[in-house]
Amino acid sequence: VGGQLMGSEPEEFGPAARRLVESGFHVIDINFGCPVKKVMSRCRGGYHLSQPEVALDIISRVRDTVPAEIPVTLKMRRGIDDSSESADNFFMIFDGAYARGLSAITVHGRTVDQKYVGPSNWEFLKQVKQHAGEKTVIGSGDLFSPQSCLDMLRVTGVDGVSIARGAIGNPWIFQQTADLLRGKSISPPDVTEQREVISAHFELAREFYGDKKVCNTMRKFGIFYSELHPQYAEVKKAFIAVKTAADWLKVLDQWYTENAPGRFPPVEKPNPLSLETPAV
The missing domain is CATH 3.20.20.70 (Aldolase class I)
Structure with a gap:
């Protein structure tokens, strides 16, 4: 480290x-x-x-x-x-x-x-x-x-x-x-794995910042995390609306309880020398 x-x-x-x-x-x-x-x-x-x-x-x-x-x-x-x-x-x-x-x-x-x-x-x-x-x-x-x-x-x-x-x-x-x-195939994390990581991230942030400040700090991360969810648009709106720690946990319960395949976050403007396909 x-x-x-x-x-x-x-x-x-x-x-x-x-x-x-x-x-x-x-x-x-x-x-x-x-x-x-x-x-x-x-x-x-x-x-x-x-x-x-x-x-x-x-x-x-x-x-x-x-x-x-x-x-x-x-x-x-x-x-x-x-x-x-x-x-x-x-x-x-x-x-x-x-x-x-x-x-x-x-x-x-x-x-x-x-x-x-x-x-x-x-x-x-x-x-x-x-x-x-x-x-x-x-x-x-x-x-x-x-x-x-x-x-x-x-x-x-x-x-x-x-x-x-x-x-x-x-x-x-x-x-x-x-x-x-290493030549291995890759796939995005499913919803269950996303929830595990998001929950751990939130709890670490709450421990450090406290209940009053944690949501303002974590809101931007929630917006980024939402890009991996299959229903990303709705999940993004839910994270934007979060105001309390309880609200945050409700978002996880509403959108991250039922498992489903995740998606790779879109790359809107890849480097001109990259083989990455721009998001449509």
């Missing part, structure tokens, strides 16, 4: 990394990729791609703090924007990170300015992997199905893939991708 660091001040990263190590995390990851406005306004996440000297200082502080046997990794986007300066900054950080002892780098194929608009640039990921040679590069962006994960590996040659938004409401995507890589 990896713990991720995100912040603005370099001197904060070493002590924070030490706390993650003391908490038992197996990998320490540094986030230079988040494009969210409130993160950028606080000079965190993807903002560091605009200041390579500061970014490399952070990397050095973390790597120097974390015991040698614990891997330190980095998550970054392909730059702030499409300018040549941004590209130069990317490779300065990318190469400098490996030179400072990082074990792997995850690269998202969009710029920070793109946020989540437009496709992830898989051709750029291919160039990055070729540049890196034997160093471990993990690809990210537009991974919403097992097929898209295999397609990224095929197109880019990266060593692994990092599934992010594609796992929201669909934690089965990891095992499905692993099975597809």
Whole structure:
């Protein structure tokens, strides 16, 4: 299990990394990729791609703090924007990170300015992997199905893939991708299995957030989970209407009691280089 660091001040990263190590995390990851406005306004996440000297200082502080046997990794986007300066900054950080002892780098194929608009640039990921040679590069962006994960590996040659938004409401995507890589057939979880996972997720969230806050937090997850249900439109409406923990359990009783085959969540805009068929 990896713990991720995100912040603005370099001197904060070493002590924070030490706390993650003391908490038992197996990998320490540094986030230079988040494009969210409130993160950028606080000079965190993807903002560091605009200041390579500061970014490399952070990397050095973390790597120097974390015991040698614990891997330190980095998550970054392909730059702030499409300018040549941004590209130069990317490779300065990318190469400098490996030179400072990082074990792997995850690269998202969009710029920070793109946020989540437009496709992830898989051709750029291919160039990055070729540049890196034997160093471990993990690809990210537009991974919403097992097929898209295999397609990224095929197109880019990266060593692994990092599934992010594609796992929201669909934690089965990891095992499905692993099975597809091994040549096995895959199928979506049936309604009974969906209920088991959704119930476990809800109870963990309720334990952490409490009854008053759990529904606001879990509503968006319920909407994503509904995409796997055979009656997804009605189930989505039911999750949207939830206001209390009791309401949530009623949705499960109403829609997840009788078993039925599930469905794969639709991929509306697959990456242009993927073999995925767009949802109609």
